[in-house]
Amino acid sequence: MIDRDQLVRRYLNVAGFRRGAMRVLPRPVFDFTDGAAEDEFTLRRNEAAFHEPALLPRPLQGVGERDLSVELFGRTLSMPVMIGPTGLSGMLWPDGELAAHRAATAAGTAFCLSHASTVPIEALPKAGNRWMQVFVYKDRGFTRSFVDRAAAAGYDALVLTVDNQTLGQRERDVRNGFSIPPKLMLKVMGAMAIRPNWLWRMRERRDFTFANYTGIEGGADRNTLAGRMNALLDPSMSWADVAMLRRQWAGPLILKGILHPGDIEIALDHGVDGVIVSNHGGRQLDRAAAGLDALPAVAEAARGRLKVLLDGGIRRGVDVLIAKAMGADACLIARPQLWGLAVGGEAGVAAVLEILRRDLDRALCLCGVTRFVDADASLLAPGVVSPIKPKAIAA
Numbered sequence: 348m349i350d351r352d353q354l355v356r357r358y359l360n361v362a363g364f365r366r367g368a369m370r371v372l373p374r375p376v377f378d379f380t381d382g383a384a385e386d387e388f389t390l391r392r393n394e395a396a397f398h399e400p401a402l403l404p405r406p407l408q409g410v411g412e413r414d415l416s417v418e419l420f421g422r423t424l425s426m427p428v429m430i431g432p433t434g435l436s437g438m439l440w441p442d443g444e445l446a447a448h449r450a451a452t453a454a455g456t457a458f459c460l461s462h463a464s465t466v467p468i469e470a471l472p473k474a475g476n477r478w479m480q481v482f483v484y485k486d487r488g489f490t491r492s493f494v495d496r497a498a499a500a501g502y503d504a505l506v507l508t509v510d511n512q513t514l515g516q517r518e519r520d521v522r523n524g525f526s527i528p529p530k531l532m533l534k535v536m537g538a539m540a541i542r543p544n545w546l547w548r549m550r551e552r553r554d555f556t557f558a559n560y561t562g563i564e565g566g567a568d569r570n571t572l573a574g575r576m577n578a579l580l581d582p583s584m585s586w587a588d589v590a591m592l593r594r595q596w597a598g599p600l601i602l603k604g605i606l607h608p609g610d611i612e613i614a615l616d617h618g619v620d621g622v623i624v625s626n627h628g629g630r631q632l633d634r635a636a637a638g639l640d641a642l643p644a645v646a647e648a649a650r651g652r653l654k655v656l657l658d659g660g661i662r663r664g665v666d667v668l669i670a671k672a673m674g675a676d677a678c679l680i681a682r683p684q685l686w687g688l689a690v691g692g693e694a695g696v697a698a699v700l701e702i703l704r705r706d707l708d709r710a711l712c713l714c715g716v717t718r719f720v721d722a723d724a725s726l727l728a729p730g731v732v733s734p735i736k737p738k739a740i741a742a
């Protein structure tokens with residue numbers, strides 16, 4: 348049985364988990380997690396954006412125990428880092444989505460299930476704070492069926508991803524001949540053969556598939572399912588679809604993939620409760636702005652009227668503090684939790700969350716901030732472009 352704290356000591360940081368995942372996963376599977384669209388500029392920009400801002404600590408604030416908790420959509424999370432939706436987590440660890448959900452719940456944070464999970468919507472136990480991510484399909488009835496299923500299963504929030512209406516060109520996957528299910532090309536088989544631990548671990552789940560789609564036309568045939576799923580996506584999706592989902596879904600509605608501040612007022616008019624400032628981890632439009640670069644203007648437009656979350660490039664706890672100072676209420680991670688999952692299943696995800704929690708706690712302490720929710724732009728060194736006005740901070 349792998350222990351969370353052993354993994355924390357062994358891997359030390361998210362970069363350590365990434366290297367660990369590279370060692371245990373077949374190369375095409377690792378590249379599926381690590382890669383992004385085209386030249387991967389946006390992927391690199393996501394991470395680099397966090398290296399720009401500099402913090403101005405105020406150590407004499409009498410900081411005692413830090414409080415990392417945040418209120419989101421009527422629930423309290425123990426920390427401002429949630430697990431974002433990732434398709435096919437079950438390819439990294441058997442029933443990976445269940446493992447990651449357990450880790451998030453134990454850490455007191457939220458877990459978002461992907462439309463492309465390898466376990467069905469209904470399989471996630473009713474525990475913790477569960478969000479469901481959906482797409483808009485040409486067949487709106489099919490979209491509505493996902494929402495009905497999420498409601499019947501008691502999910503806490505609905506996340507509509509809006510930046511995936513046509514699939515990004517992920518060239519590592521193309522070059523690796525990566526497909527679902529893995530095609531038995533020599534190259535792919537070779538990559539798998541040199542990762543016996545992964546092969547052994549996956550032996551009972553070799554038939555993993557997109558569990559929420561097995562009922563679509565053409566049935567559960569794994570050889571054609573991925574292609575048929577992509578053909579369902581509708582580029583003509585519009586705000587009318589947001590209105591449709593708003594009428595159907597009574598709980599918190601969150602739009603994932605917002606970068607433009609001009610969308611905020613429209614989202615508010617449509618009764619949206621939150622946005623995730625995101626470029627899909629650079630996997631869709633290469634050259635899209637980094638989430639962190641887009642964040643201040645979005646937060647300024649929101650003026651606290653809806654929750655502003657951020658994903659993309661969070662690799663350290665201090666990144667979460669920087670995001671907060673630039674206007675985010677909380678953050679989500681995708682690749683870091685996948686690398687944790689690949690290395691140690693539930694314990695691996697728990698270790699990644701714990702590392703980020705400890706990092707963030709330390710950064711708050713060093714900055715002289717007791718409550719995460721109080722961190723604001725006054726922490727940022729001048730020269731950092733942030734239109735978010737700092738609140739008066741207690742002298």
Ligand SMILES: Cc1cc2nc3c(=O)[nH]c(=O)nc-3n(C[C@H](O)[C@H](O)[C@H](O)COP(=O)(O)O)c2cc1C
Nearest residue numbers: 380431432433434461508627628659660680681682
């Ligand atoms: C392997 C992988 C699969 C993903 N699958 C989905 C998905 O099914 N739905 C979705 O909305 N976003 C998906 N994303 C995007 C993430 O939710 C998130 O926006 C992005 O990866 C955040 O950046 P980070 O990986 O740097 O944390 C996926 C990302 C990765 C790396």
